[in-house]
Amino acid sequence: MKTFSFLLLISFIMSCDNSVKQNNTDTNLTKTETLSSLLESSKIVDLTYDYSDETVFWVTAKEFELEKVAYGMTDNGFFYAANNFCMAEHGGTHVDAPIHFAEGKQSVDEIPLTKLTGSGIKIDISDKAKGNRDYLVSIDDITDWESKFGEIPENSIVLLYTGHSSFYPDKEKYLGTVERGPEAIKDLHFPGLSPEAATWLTQKRKIKAIGIDTPSIDFGQSYEFKSHVILLEENIPAFENVANMSELPDAGFAIIALPIKIKGGSGGPLRIIALL
Ligand SMILES: [Zn+2]
Secondary structure, eight states: OHHHHHHHHHHHHHHHHHHHHHHHHHHHHHHHHHHHHHHHHSOEEEOOOOOSTTOOBOTTSOOOEEEEEEEEEOTTSOEEEEEEEEOOSSBSSEEEOGGGTSTTSOOGGGSOHHHHEEEEEEEEOHHHHTTOTTOEEOHHHHHHHHHHHOSOOTTEEEEEEOSGGGGTTOHHHHTSOSOOSGGGGGGOOOOEEOHHHHHHHHHHOOEEEEEESSSOSSOTTOSSOHHHHHHHHTTOOEEESOOOGGGSOSEEEEEEEEEOOOTTOSEEEEEEEEEO
């Protein structure tokens, strides 16, 4: 009798286990179908610049170089193309990993993917920043957005649209100089996030990541890179040189931002898209 009960119990557990597995599979299938149909019905906006001779890099950083390795028909009768490329981590559309300005914090390969994906909001200050290449995004700019659309939802990815991207890739207008090297740093002029607003965002709101349509989250005339330090110390990655933000609404879109996975990297090229 005891043996029979035991067998019954085992078969009951097994059937439970199977039905749990079945339920999980059903849930996963439903989830996959929902995700797939959402993806198919969404408009995708590419927020990424391409890499070429024109790509804007920080004035002291190694620019993009493409070396053609092969292009053409091979002796074996098939076509073959391949290149080598070389560049700094920080150029074009890229991410600053926390370790870029905060010792011991996450490198680019360590940023959790959950921080790089999620719902986005766009704070449009293009009217205010127009004609002022040294514009600093203020706390008021953020609270103005909130007075229209409500408090920034928890775990948002915040995109700052200054309109400065309209100058990309004209280096004179976009960076403030065509010169390169350490001497060119003093000539950098482009908008950025004020350290006060960076502090406010880290203390008063809970955001996953931040992005801007300029070369840096700190403005061009910054020498202490305070907004970088404030955000990155809190493990909030910063996306820089974000493209095509004019195509985004103020809220109601999802962001997928996937950087190259350089082990120990301080940042790297980023393919960032918005789904609306
Ligand atoms: Zn950077």
